[in-house]
Amino acid sequence: MNNSYFIRTFGCQMNDHDSETMAGLLENMGYCEADKPEGADVIIINTCSVRENAHNSFFGVLGQYKKLKEKNKALVIGVAGCMMQQDILVKQVKTKYPFVDFIFGTYNIHELPDLVQESKLLKKTNVRVLPERESIQEGLPVKRKYPFRALVDITYGCNNFCSYCIVPYTRGREVSRGPEDILSEVRNAVKSGTKEVMLLGQNVNSYEYGFSKLLGNLSQVEGLKRIRFMTSHPKDMTEDLIKAFSKYHNLSKHLHLPLQSGSDNVLSRMNRGYTKGKYLQLIKDIRREVPDIGIRTDIITGFPGESEEDFQETLNFVEEVQFDSAFTFIYSKREGTPAAACEDQVEESVKHERFQRLVKVVNESALSKNLSYIGKVEEVIIEGVSRKSNEYLEGRTDSFKLVNFKGPMEALGETVLVKITEANTFSLKGTLDL
Ligand code: SF4
Incomplete structure (x- = not known):
């Protein structure tokens, strides 16, 4: 029987896609996928630094895998992902969890086969973490989780520096893949059975070579039924992109457009680069062009300095817009970001209470949107x-x-x-x- 691997992935779809590349690299080495960590020969944990619960769960999972390593000394354990772009966390893993064979950063994924090989020779934790992206690695093998849906990166990193977000520090400055590389990946995926592509980037709207143009080219790939993308930043949403929804037959009528707050005061402190007025205008323009579009958003409650009035503005705004769905988050400090250093942090109990009120309003609008589908x-x-x-x-x-x-x-x-x-x-x- 072949050696097997298990990958535990935390976080967003970019991490899901990085794990698909890790799986592709391991399968090229002759490993096959295990459906659980027990009994696997190689375990990789792909970490996320964006959310507090993913951060905390990582250490819990590492503790569980320690027990597996105690039973099987030959087990190889590697840790990857955004958390490992932070020196302090690399040091913590090396000192408190010395059974980890190797650590690799978000720019070192292509080195996974070497790290697995070297782990058999080295006695201490091998660390490969580049501080920034040196180049885009094209042509790496990918084992797609869903044969009918291909996750395809179009940009890496982010230049926006929202004051609560760690991503620009862990994923670096924004770089765009060349349009030909993207097209060729999508054509190949469609040849192997993909019906739908999900284009990924922290802010797809700022794709260097023109996002609407890329959508136009992709829409012509024969056999491609649906094109989706995430995430769109409201400050960079263009007229061209709004028109693209009605222009390209296979561009899905779905938009993920993070709001984060309905208070201009909070939006400015978040460094989001738009006002609620601008956001509302975008929603109106989009719905005028595509009345039946599904709009999903992200909202944070309890950002530092958020007053009850600010929060009430968010609630009113959410009621007014009537989103199809929303990812709602309780603000949690990410060390190293400007918001974490703010002195006017909101009390935990207040954050939670606001969160509950927000979820209620979000759910009401989601239900009402869903009910309108009956009979269609x-x-x-x-x-x-x-x-x-x-x-x-x-x-x-x-x-x-x-x-x-x-x-x-x-x-x-x-x-x-x-x-x-x-x-x-x-x-x-x-x-x-x-
Ligand atoms: S746009 Fe803002 S929230 Fe999104 S990844 Fe960039 S810094 Fe983070």
Whole structure:
């Protein structure tokens, strides 16, 4: 039997995609994927520094893997991802968790095969963390998690320095991949069965070679059913991009547009570069162009200095916009960011109480948006067996709504028409429209 690997991934879709590349590199070495860490020969933990719970869970997981290493001395354990771009955390892992064989940063993923090989010879933790990206590594192998959906990076890093965010420090300054490299990756993915691409970048709108132009070129790839992207920064959203939704037949009618706060005071302290007035105007322009677009957002509660009035403005704003869904977060300090050094931190109990109130308003608008789908027939790409019940399949509408319905298992990755019969806050239910 082949040696096996297990990758535990924390965080965002960029990390998911980095893990797909790590999996591709390990499979090229002859390893096959294990479905659990117990019994695997190589374990990689891909860390995330953006959210506090991912940060804390990482140390819990490392403690569990220590036990596996005690039972199997030949087990190789590597730690990767954004957390390892921070010196203080590298030192912490090296001193408190010396059983870790190697640590590699977000710019060193291509070195994974060497690190695995060297771990068999070295007696101490091998560290390969470049402080910044030296070049873009094209052509690395990728093992895609979903054969029908390809995650494709278009930019790396971020230049925005939102005052709460660690990403510009851990993922570096923004660089864009060449359009030909992206097109060729997408064409190859489509040849191997991909129906949908998700273009990834911290701020896809600032793609150096023109984001709308890239979408135009990708829309012509034969066999590509859907193009999605994330994340869009409101300050860089252009008229061209808004028009692209109606211009390109396979550009999904779904937009992830982080708001973060509905208070201009807080937005300015966050260094977001837009006002709520500008954000609202964008929403109106987008909905005028594409009335049935699904809009998702991110909102943080309890940012330093957020007063009850500021928060109330956010609640009112969320009610006014009526988002399809929102990722809601309680602000947590990321050491090294300007916001972490602010003295007017909001008390934990207040942050939590505001969070609950926000979730209630977000859920009300999500439910009302979902209810409006009842009776409609939607084109759905089948993603797999429903997480709720194995009698059902699940898939996504063009506007990214999750739909549960009964259908043939062998149709995974296929596009079907589903008539929506029920709706709740987080998903829709329907029947195949034959
Ligand atoms: S745009 Fe702001 S929140 Fe997003 S990655 Fe860049 S700095 Fe972080």
